[in-house]
Amino acid sequence: MKKILFVATIPEHFHYFHLPYFKYFKELGWQTDVACRDSGRSLENCDNIFDIPIDRIPFSKSNITAYKKLKKIINENNYDIVHCHTPMGGVLARLAARKSRRKGTKVLYTAHGFHFCKGSPTLNWCIYFPIELFLSRKTDCLITINDEDFSLARKYFHAKKIEKVNGVGYNCDRYFPVDKEEKSKLRKKLGYSDDEKLLIYVAELNENKNQRMLIKALNEVLKKEKNARLILCGEDNNNENCKKLACELGIENKIDFLGHVENIDEYFHISDICVGSSYREGLPVNVMEALACALPVVLSDNRGHRVLCRDGENGFLVKTNDYEKMAESVCKIIDDKDLYEEMSENAVELVKPYSKEVVFHEMKRIYLQYIRG
Numbered sequence: 001m002k003k004i005l006f007v008a009t010i011p012e013h014f015h016y017f018h019l020p021y022f023k024y025f026k027e028l029g030w031q032t033d034v035a036c037r038d039s040g041r042s043l044e045n046c047d048n049i050f051d052i053p054i055d056r057i058p059f060s061k062s063n064i065t066a067y068k069k070l071k072k073i074i075n076e077n078n079y080d081i082v083h084c085h086t087p088m089g090g091v092l093a094r095l096a097a098r099k100s101r102r103k104g105t106k107v108l109y110t111a112h113g114f115h116f117c118k119g120s121p122t123l124n125w126c127i128y129f130p131i132e133l134f135l136s137r138k139t140d141c142l143i144t145i146n147d148e149d150f151s152l153a154r155k156y157f158h159a160k161k162i163e164k165v166n167g168v169g170y171n172c173d174r175y176f177p178v179d180k181e182e183k184s185k186l187r188k189k190l191g192y193s194d195d196e197k198l199l200i201y202v203a204e205l206n207e208n209k210n211q212r213m214l215i216k217a218l219n220e221v222l223k224k225e226k227n228a229r230l231i232l233c234g235e236d237n238n239n240e241n242c243k244k245l246a247c248e249l250g251i252e253n254k255i256d257f258l259g260h261v262e263n264i265d266e267y268f269h270i271s272d273i274c275v276g277s278s279y280r281e282g283l284p285v286n287v288m289e290a291l292a293c294a295l296p297v298v299l300s301d302n303r304g305h306r307v308l309c310r311d312g313e314n315g316f317l318v319k320t321n322d323y324e325k326m327a328e329s330v331c332k333i334i335d336d337k338d339l340y341e342e343m344s345e346n347a348v349e350l351v352k353p354y355s356k357e358v359v360f361h362e363m364k365r366i367y368l369q370y371i372r373g
Helices: 011-017 019-027 062-077 087-096 098-102 122-136 147-156 180-190 211-221 241-249 264-270 285-292 303-308 323-335 337-350 356-372
Strands: 003-007 031-036 048-051 081-084 106-111 141-144 161-164 197-202 228-233 255-259 273-276 297-300 315-318
Touching: 003 019, 003 062, 003 087, 011 019, 011 031, 019 031, 019 356, 031 062, 048 062, 062 087, 062 098, 081 087, 087 098, 087 106, 087 122, 106 356, 122 147, 141 147, 141 356, 147 161, 147 303, 180 264, 197 211, 197 264, 197 285, 211 228, 211 241, 211 323, 228 264, 241 255, 264 285, 273 285, 273 323, 285 297, 285 303, 285 337, 297 303, 297 323, 315 323, 323 337
Parallel strands: 003 031, 003 081, 031 048, 081 106, 106 141, 141 161, 197 228, 197 273, 228 255, 273 297, 297 315
Antiparallel strands: none
16 A cells, blocks of 8 residues: 655644645545644544654753654655655654665655745745755755745755645635625624724734734724724734734734634625735735735735735735835725725735635646656
8 A cells, every 4th residue: 555644843733724635645545644743632534643842942851752752653664655745844854764765765844934034034045945955955846935035045945856836725715805795794793893904914923913003003093983893813922022012012912912813714804904914924825815805915025925915906015124114004994995905906816816716626636747757
């Protein structure tokens, strides 16, 4: 029986992005295994889920244990393909598969956004670029998800093949435009009024996602749009610094810190504009989902946002931390109904190439090279 092993830091990564591929390989008759840090989440169409204590912090001691366990798993199971995701999953799996690769195992790595890119801190280039350069020689196929990473990989790295796909894709069965009647109904259900101007950002609260910029921008927007409100969905891993800032500015009653949310689609459906403030993105699914729900976007200018936002067509790009320009852009969209409608229509049309169906066929093309080979 043919075998494939998927590796990532946490099972949630697979749950949200890769279940269709598990099903695909099971239907082909392959043994489909997963290695990640156990959180108790079950995964469909998996034969084995191996618990390895991967830590996102690169120099954590637990990663040494994770490497040893992963190496043993790979060597004992004689996999035909090892496909790794997430930065530490990619590092540990490619190191652990070196012996197996010499015996014919094909090693694939999907880079969901290199930590080094245009505008990244010099420290990121000094630490992460040499690691990726070294590991590229241990990679049969390096899969990138945006043009900047694809160009960089082709210029510097030594993987046998370098491919690009349109991210991990959004689910068009959940994320789609709704009419005013449905929007009003959902707002009532979730506790919002029809006259509120709802801005939304879906992301873990951390330093990279930079939600402080959004809070400062909202403070400026409220000077003109009294009914504006910010919805933040995502676990707080930033010591409640955002809540503290909101309190300092006196706008804590205008921001909803919702934590982890399962019904994200409903919150997109009730919102008016998607905002994003991160320093670094690969190709963000949250923005894809917002666009698919016909939301114009106002985003910080980074490589992932530049792919999805055509400035002036489906939203606006602003310099990172330029919260005044972000506020100005938000107000411009709110104030101009014709502009809003145009951007809303463009949002839905321009995001279509990033659906899960399209990405699945892109990935299937890549997999077939190794399934048949």
